[in-house]
Amino acid sequence: MRAVQITETGGPEVMTVVDLPTPEPGPGQVRIAVAAAGLNFIDTYFRSGVYPGSLPMGLGRECAGTVTAVGDGVAGLSVGDRVVTAGTTASYAEECLAPAVQVFTLPDGLDLDVAAASALQGLTAHYLVRSTFPLAEGHRCLIHAGAGGVGGLLIQMAKMIGAEVFTTVGTAEKAAIARGHGADHVINYRETDFAEAVRAELGDAPGLDVVYDGVGADTFDGSLSVLRPRGMMALFGGSSGQVPPFDLQRLNAGGSLFVTRPSLFHYMDPPEGQQRVDELYGWIVDGELDVPIGGRYPLAEAADAHRALEGRLTTGKILILP
Numbered sequence: 001m002r003a004v005q006i007t008e009t010g011g012p013e014v015m016t017v018v019d020l021p022t023p024e025p026g027p028g029q030v031r032i033a034v035a036a037a038g039l040n041f042i043d044t045y046f047r048s049g050v051y052p053g054s055l056p057m058g059l060g061r062e063c064a065g066t067v068t069a070v071g072d073g074v075a076g077l078s079v080g081d082r083v084v085t086a087g088t089t090a091s092y093a094e095e096c097l098a099p100a101v102q103v104f105t106l107p108d109g110l111d112l113d114v115a116a117a118s119a120l121q122g123l124t125a126h127y128l129v130r131s132t133f134p135l136a137e138g139h140r141c142l143i144h145a146g147a148g149g150v151g152g153l154l155i156q157m158a159k160m161i162g163a164e165v166f167t168t169v170g171t172a173e174k175a176a177i178a179r180g181h182g183a184d185h186v187i188n189y190r191e192t193d194f195a196e197a198v199r200a201e202l203g204d205a206p207g208l209d210v211v212y213d214g215v216g217a218d219t220f221d222g223s224l225s226v227l228r229p230r231g232m233m234a235l236f237g238g239s240s241g242q243v244p245p246f247d248l249q250r251l252n253a254g255g256s257l258f259v260t261r262p263s264l265f266h267y268m269d270p271p272e273g274q275q276r277v278d279e280l281y282g283w284i285v286d287g288e289l290d291v292p293i294g295g296r297y298p299l300a301e302a303a304d305a306h307r308a309l310e311g312r313l314t315t316g317k318i319l320i321l322p
């Protein structure tokens, strides 16, 4: 089978398409024929070496497709099932393996492209608004990169819940996309300081209940400065770079603030994972949540997909189609 592999870490040019033996599932694993793999920022961290991995290494954390083999001890999944997972490590391939506990069957009528496009980013947005800081009607939140994958889904979920949404974007085109998702206040941070803009909109209000920040290094300080006393900073990524160590006394000075650095992996244990999947895909099937697909790349052009994501040229979800 054809698969993307890297034998050294580095830029997108280290990604090559190779022929590999079709993998056999071990105990507790299933094999999936990949219909579509989703591109995520984390894939670039593994490719570049920001996150460690052993070489040679496949890429891709999520996909949707059809089960083609099940390993010993797997219950509840069969060959032919239409499934989604955000628990694989090599989905840029014709077939991949995943732990059965992180493979979920899909409701009828859900397109496999849409399922692949919403797994990792959709489940991330879901745990952030449901579990990390459970949003409620009337809460005020700031969501960075509001035209991006996680950001766009976060905005839609926050509006479904009834929160007031501030968001940042880097271009006028992205501002229109974020408004389309339902954001109440859209700030182009290239034209204005986003923290000043949020404070101006807030007027006498005490500050925001929560910031969902996946941009990291460039936005962390400003994000802390717009929280209300005892507000929550949910730092879930570092698209602009990782946040350097900082003085915890700043949390005191900012008003007994909370900071968390959550990861999807810690929010998917049974039975929570299945409940999350059921609610997320229920919203999508019911048409309450739109999953914009911003581009489709064949396996051989996966490196171009990485260049586009890192070059901030993408909106919505990028799929890699083996």
Ligand SMILES: NC(=O)c1ccc[n+]([C@@H]2O[C@H](COP(=O)([O-])OP(=O)(O)OC[C@H]3O[C@@H](n4cnc5c(N)ncnc54)[C@H](OP(=O)(O)O)[C@@H]3O)[C@@H](O)[C@H]2O)c1
Pocket (backbone or CB within 6 Å): 039, 040, 041, 042, 120, 121, 124, 145, 146, 147, 148, 149, 150, 151, 168, 169, 170, 171, 174, 214, 215, 218, 236, 237, 238, 239, 240, 241, 262, 263, 264, 265, 309, 310, 311, 312, 313, 314, 315, 316
């Ligand atoms: N912790 C978790 O569980 C978890 C799970 C999934 C994803 N994540 C994280 O969530 C973040 C968003 O992921 P995504 O896949 O949805 O990506 P994305 O938001 O679709 O793309 C990244 C966006 O970040 C903004 N950005 C700001 N500064 C940037 C810079 N220096 N370089 C590149 N982009 C920059 C850009 O939007 P503008 O041009 O509008 O600024 C860009 O389009 C990533 O940091 C990812 O690692 C975390």
